[in-house]
Amino acid sequence: MCKVYVTGMGVVSALGLGKEENRSALLARKSGIGHAKYLNSSLVDKLPVAEVPFNTTAMLPLLHRQENLQQSRLVVLAALAIQEALCDRLGPSGKPSPLTGFINATTVGGMGDVEDVYDSLINPGIRDNLGAGDALDCAAGTEQLARHFGFTQFVSTISTACSSSANAIMYGARLIRHGIIDRAICGGVDTLTRFTLNGFNSLKNIDKQPCRPFDANRNGLNLGEGAAYLVLESEKSINITGATPLAILSxxxxxxxxxxxxxxxxxxxxxxxxxxxxxxxxxxxxxxxxxxxxxxxxxxxxxxxxxxxxxxxxxxxxxxxxxxxxxxxxxxxxxxxxxxxxxxxxxxxxxxxxxxxxxxxxxxxxxxxxxxxxxxxxxxxxxxxxxxxxxxxxxxxxxxxx
Amino acid sequence: MLDPVYIRASRAVTAQDTFAANSLPAVFSDAINNTLSYLQPAYQDYFTIMQLRRMSRITRIGMVAAIECLRDAKLTHPQAIITGTGKGSLSDTEKFIHNIMEFNEGTLNPTPFIQSTYNALNGMIGLHHDSSSYNTTYVHRGFSLEHAILDAMMHLHDGEAENALVGSFEEITGEHFVIKEKMGYWKKENISRTELLQADTPGSIAGEGTFFFVLQKQPEDAMVRLNGMKLLFEPQEHQVREQAQALLNANGLSWNDLDVVLLGNNGDNRFDHYYSNFASQLSDETHQLAFKHICGEFDTASGFALWLTAHLVKEQEFSNDLLLKKGSRMRLRNVLIYNNYYGSHHALYLLQECQ
Amino acid sequence: MEEFKRTLKQQIIDALNLQGMKPEEIQDTAPLFNEGLGLDSIDSLELIVLLERNYGIKIEDPREGRKVFESVNVMAEYIQANRKK
CATH class of the missing domain: 3.40.47.10 (Thiolase/Chalcone synthase)
Known part of the structure; x- marks a missing residue:
């Protein structure tokens, strides 16, 4: 079986936009957990979260191209991470692209865009926000991103709760190993939503303080938001793209x-x-x-x-x-x-x-x-x-x- | 190329009486207000009160379909459980959205939140059958079932599994019907299923369906062989034809070898051209069948075509109610399914009678 | 108290969606969790919702809930002693 190489990666989280900001925060032991500024929820004063510290409009201009993208927090976070992942592996230009798949993962997809307008969506007499109707699933964001970045040859979305993007990376690698695609952009995105915050709150497993993993007195998780994507390639694909591997998915x-x-x-x-x-x-x-x-x-x-x-x-x-x-x-x-x-x-x-x-x-x-x-x-x-x-x-x- | 896989068992819960006898009934229900809603199986026969307590509508249907499918295949512990769904349990998602509003983000019932998770049914099937195994859920609209099958094919190809339970589940709710109605998914005027395919107006009728299949590596006791699939996202019309040709070529077949073609015509005149153009390739001898006037339109409706194909090849007959255009072939050996979901997700399946 | 316990049992049946179960099938003293009725951690969260909605009793820590939900008798006494409505 052929090896699967990671040739690009990008990340957006409460620690910042991009790998360098994230790494600096990790090295400085600086947590992104605090009180939300942008999430529209009455729980924000009670339950700390790890929110990406910018509003959606402010992040949009950071994209090299904005066409085809709606102003959706989900899509913008994902697009920033994908943009970074692709820059890592820019090989010599002028070569044909390998067959590329886009395997996305999300637990609630466009729920953040839907929940504020849901009442009007289900009212037969109101015709506002019609476009948001399509965001009530996991694939809407994937398809916008696929069109934006030109990954329309092979698209998929996975939702297996908290393991979703690990499964997306696994699916991408297996598709490459079976020769179904040569390269895969794999990862996942979720934004903070009232739906998930209230969901985990209903399970009573959110800590009112910053979370304490593996500690005797831990008392639950804090929700966060973000996106990250890896570029996975086969040897054959690397021969086309000229990308340098960052690591092997072994x-x-x-x-x-x-x-x-x-x-x-x-x-x-x-x-x-x-x-x-x-x-x-x-x-x-x-x-x-x-x-x-x-x-x-x-x-x-x-x-x-x-x-x-x-x-x-x-x-x-x-x-x-x-x-x-x-x-x-x-x-x-x-x-x-x-x-x-x-x-x-x-x-x-x-x-x-x-x-x-x-x-x-x-x-x-x-x-x-x-x-x-x-x-x-x-x-x-x-x-x-x-x-x-x-x-x-x-x-x-x-x-x-x- | 992946090895072909065999469909050992196949189950369908739809608006029609497809489940009890595991066959297409002689008489079909018609759409009510442009919706073909589930004829629900008798759950009480399958579950205790305690087991039923947290199962919502789609979970019950999915569980029952999975249980019977595994029973048909004489399988107690599937080696992989892989599902696809466009929308998951819409009832639970809607319920939780409303609870958040009604109780002002106060203390809320966790059950609808848990059940709204797209992979909840997968987990329940695993629990019910005590199956610790590979388990995943694809949620990409008109490709959801197809990715689940492709994933299973890779597992079977590698020998990581000898069999896999693969399925799809979908429901329509009143609220979701309204959302999509405003977006033009359904016909403006109420229409009978018998007139759907000749309507020549935009929109279709809503449906719902849950399908489970046991796929296996070996041909023993199989209903039909799945030789391969092709998925195309927002393709040009000629690409569909080319990919179908490639799929046929890869299996040493030509258009003329097709005995039956199942087409996903849904009566929406914005997308009819894909099917008419595709059908123009076909020999007059090939039977052309449709299925969405029986099950309605939904993200994973291709599951109905796959279920139909397994039975049609095994029993060597089909209902005249499915006919778009009658061919002349007596022996039903090679079947191609071509479905698209509102022009975006195009899927081709090539199936063959087992030797 | 007997009448109250019967009401409570019906509320438990409704809250946990135990379709077809009758109040008299739940024993006053039998454990609700594990070997008794067979409830689990998610049911415990549902019962916390029941206490808050019907009786104005707030329980923050699910572990505390499990003590209260030992049996219908324990639950009924706890409600009578702590109810706000």
Whole structure:
């Protein structure tokens, strides 16, 4: 089977626009979690979130081209991340494009655009905002972006809750390996919406303070927003584009654990098999892993289950692990892709990003995450976890491109 | 190229009585106010009160269809569960939007939020069948089912799985009908399903449908073989023809080898030209069938064509109610499905009788 | 109290959408969770909504809820002692 290379990446999160702003914030231990300025919700004073710190209109001019794009926060965040991902891999011009697929992921799609006008949409007598009617699904944003960037040869959208973009990256890689496409732009986007904020609030798993992944006193997650995309290419595609690989996507695994509609099994059965499967797919041993960018949402259930799975898989040889959700919040469908970008940054710069607000290990689990930035160390293989509702667990493994 | 896969079992819940006997009924229900709504199966036979408590309309239908499909295939634990849906559980999404407004973002019932998640049904099927496996959900309108099938084909090709449960589910609600009505998806005047395909006006009739298939790598006890698919997003008309030609060529077939072609005509005169142009390639001997006057139009309506094809090839007969143009072929061996969803998502499936 | 418990049982049935179940099928003393009626963490969140909407009782921590929802008897007593409406 052919190798799948990552040749471009772009990211937008509460930490900033682009890889450099995100990396600087991670290195400075500066979290993006705070109180929302732009989200229209009465919960914003009560529940901290990680909001991208600009309004949509201010971000629109940052796009090199704006045509075909509606002023939708979802689309603008995604477009900024894709634009950055494409700049990374600009090869010699004048060569034909490889067959390119666009695999997007989102949990609620254009809900942020729909929820403010929903009453008028369902009123047969009101004809305003008709266009928003189409945004009430996951594919609307994907199609606008596909047209804008010219990725119309092959488009898809995945929605598997919090593991969505990890599954999008996996699908892209598998399509490349089977020769169905040569190159894939894969990732995900979600914006903060009243729908999701109230949804997680109804599950009573939002912390009223900044979240504390893997801490004994953790009390839930903070929602975030953002977008991230990777450019994946086969060797054949690289021969056409002349792009330089940033890393190799060396392994991946999706494993559904069939335990409960929303909660993971306390033993982290799904997490264990997803991580183990990804490492085996890459032909590696657990001892090769330099860093685990854990799912680490800081909910009571997730961190306990993921912690148990980590101990079961790695035992006493626990690699450095942390959760960057203490910086970006939980960005739902974007999380897998944002954390994939952070994983590759870690490999390229030889540094590991810490978890914030950790004080005490979880009772019964001898696990201490990385709490300080580590720099100047070799990072060869990074495992990135994304676990979601419905028992959907996905792990991605990125390796250094020699 | 991916290896062909075999459809071992196939189930459909639609507005028509397709589920109980797993066949097309002799008599069809007509659309009411331009909507063909589900004829709902008897859930009580399948679930306890406790199991039913958090299942909404589409979840119940999806579960029942998946359960029977797996039973037909004599399979207890599918090795992959992959679904496609354009809109997921619209009822739950709408309910939660209204709850947020009604209770002013106060304390809200979590169940509609959980069930609104597009992959909720996948998780429930996994739970019900105690299947820990590969599990994912595609949500790309008229490509949702197709990506689910393509994903399964890759798994079967690699031998990562011997079988996969693949399906699609869709519902229409009163509110969503209004949203789309204003956007021109439906006909302005009420129309009978029997007149739909000759209407020559814009818009179609709304429908809903849930389809499950067991795909497998081996031909044993299969209904039909799926040789391949092609997906085209917003193509030029000639590209559809070229891709169909490529699909046929790749399988050593020509247009003349097609015994049956199922076309996604939905009575919307803005998109009829795709089908008429496509049909102009076909031999007079090829039967041309339509299906959306039976199931209505929705994101994953191609599932109905796939279900029909599996039965048509296995039983070597089809209902005259499906006929657009009668051909002369007696043996129904090679079938091509061509569907498009409002001119945007074009899908081609090539199927063949198992040897 | 007996009448109240019957009302409460009906409210539980409605809140959890236990279609076809009758109030008398729920025992006063039987555990509502796990081995008893078989409720889980999501039901517990639904019951918290029930307490707030019907009785004006706010429970922030789901773990506290689980103690209150031990059985219909415990729940009824808790409501009578804390109800705001």
């Amino acid at each position: 392994g991946y695994c999706n494993f559904n654990e069939a335990f409960h509609p929303t909660a993971p099994s306390p033993e982290g059965e799904g997490a264990y098999h997803a991580m183990k499967g990804a490492i085996e797919a890459a032909g590696l041993e657990t001892g090769s892993i330099s860093w685990i960018n854990a799912h680490g949402t800081a909910t009571i259930n997730n961190d306990e289950a993921e912690g148990a799975a980590l101990l079961r898989l790695f035992g006493k040889e626990m690699p450095a692990f942390s959760s960057t959700k203490s910086f970006t919040g939980h960005t739902l469908a974007a999380a897998g892709a944002i954390e994939a970008v952070f994983s590759i940054m870690s490999i390229r710069h030889g540094e590991i990003y810490p978890v914030l607000h950790f004080n005490d290990p979880m009772p019964g689990l001898d696990l201490v995450p990385v709490t300080e930035v580590k720099t100047g160390i070799p990072v060869n293989h990074v495992l990135s976890n994304s676990f979601g509702f419905g028992g959907n667990n996905a792990s991605l493994l990125f390796s250094k491109y020699a």
